[in-house]
Amino acid sequence: MEILSLPGQSAKGKVWLVGAGPGDVELLTLKAWRILKSADAVLYDALVSQDILDLIPKDAEKIAVGKRAGKHSAAQDDINQLLVTKAYTRKNVVRLKGGDPFIFGRGGEELQTLVDAGVEFEVVPGITAASGTAAYTGIPLTHRDYAQGVTFITGHCQLESRPMDWQGYANPNNTLVVYMGILNAGVIRAGLINAGRSPQTPVAIVSKATTQSQQRFIGQLDSLEQLAADPKLQMPALMIIGEVVGLSETLNWFQPKAEGSQSLEALNAPKVAVKI
Ligand code: SAH
Numbered sequence: 001m002e003i004l005s006l007p008g009q010s011a012k013g014k015v016w017l018v019g020a021g022p023g024d025v026e027l028l029t030l031k032a033w034r035i036l037k038s039a040d041a042v043l044y045d046a047l048v049s050q051d052i053l054d055l056i057p058k059d060a061e062k063i064a065v066g067k068r069a070g071k072h073s074a075a076q077d078d079i080n081q082l083l084v085t086k087a088y089t090r091k092n093v094v095r096l097k098g099g100d101p102f103i104f105g106r107g108g109e110e111l112q113t114l115v116d117a118g119v120e121f122e123v124v125p126g127i128t129a130a131s132g133t134a135a136y137t138g139i140p141l142t143h144r145d146y147a148q149g150v151t152f153i154t155g156h157c158q159l160e161s162r163p164m165d166w167q168g169y170a171n172p173n174n175t176l177v178v179y180m181g182i183l184n185a186g187v188i189r190a191g192l193i194n195a196g197r198s199p200q201t202p203v204a205i206v207s208k209a210t211t212q213s214q215q216r217f218i219g220q221l222d223s224l225e226q227l228a229a230d231p232k233l234q235m236p237a238l239m240i241i242g243e244v245v246g247l248s249e250t251l252n253w254f255q256p257k258a259e260g261s262q263s264l265e266a267l268n269a270p271k272v273a274v275k276i
Helices: 030-039 078-089 106-115 129-137 182-194 221-228 243-251
Strands: 014-019 041-044 061-064 092-097 120-124 148-155 174-179 202-207 215-220 237-240 274-276
Touching: 014 030, 014 078, 014 106, 014 274, 030 092, 041 078, 041 129, 078 092, 078 129, 092 106, 106 120, 129 174, 129 202, 182 237, 202 221, 202 243, 215 221, 215 237, 215 243, 221 237, 237 243
Parallel strands: 014 092, 014 120, 041 061, 041 092, 148 174
Antiparallel strands: 174 237, 202 215, 202 237, 215 274
């Protein structure tokens, strides 16, 4: 789709591509907060938490453009056009995204549109879901006794042009974090086990991480599908796969106010929902 801008006229406004972090309002950066407070218009995703939306000035225009799997929302082209249009009519336009805008956030695509339309921009990073989840469940992603690295992948496995590198992801010395993977838990389990990852590898599915509704579902790789199918599991949710997940048993510290505390069940229980 061609983006409409005004030839011969440059947009007076600026777009701030801002990461809102994973949910807990206190995980917003000071810079993000400062920019949000001076926003004239804010285009925000479905993943941005209400506590953060509450920080937007009352007189700023708030536009929900969130995308959620299976739910109707603004198309990416429309969002791109809206950003350009707002840059012509407003001074400080904030494009607010969950987590970090450059991690599975399509932030890059939106910036390319702004470049083409001659719109000025800045980027403010946010705490990505992997970091927020790891911290708030006591899973050090690269604890050196267990992992030499960590890989963030998308669980949208249907891209034929770029097939999943299961062999690479199955490296036992690596932690794997899967964004958007819940609906493909079976494909992910089979892909990793067929590529040689142990079926007993500890896994965690964590929903609404860093919020008062956070839930951990702990099990093993061969039970990934059952964990993902738990009716209590809410979206958004992230998977962490690797030996480091075992550390959650002792390092978990976060106690959401909503529910009482419960101790973590043994890792070898195939299906454990722990509302903490
Ligand atoms: N840009 C975002 C990711 C967007 S993709 C970031 O950096 O975090 C959306 C996926 O992120 C969701 O499907 C889920 O897998 C994950 N996610 C985002 N927020 C989350 C949260 N609070 N708890 C668990 N998973 C989350």
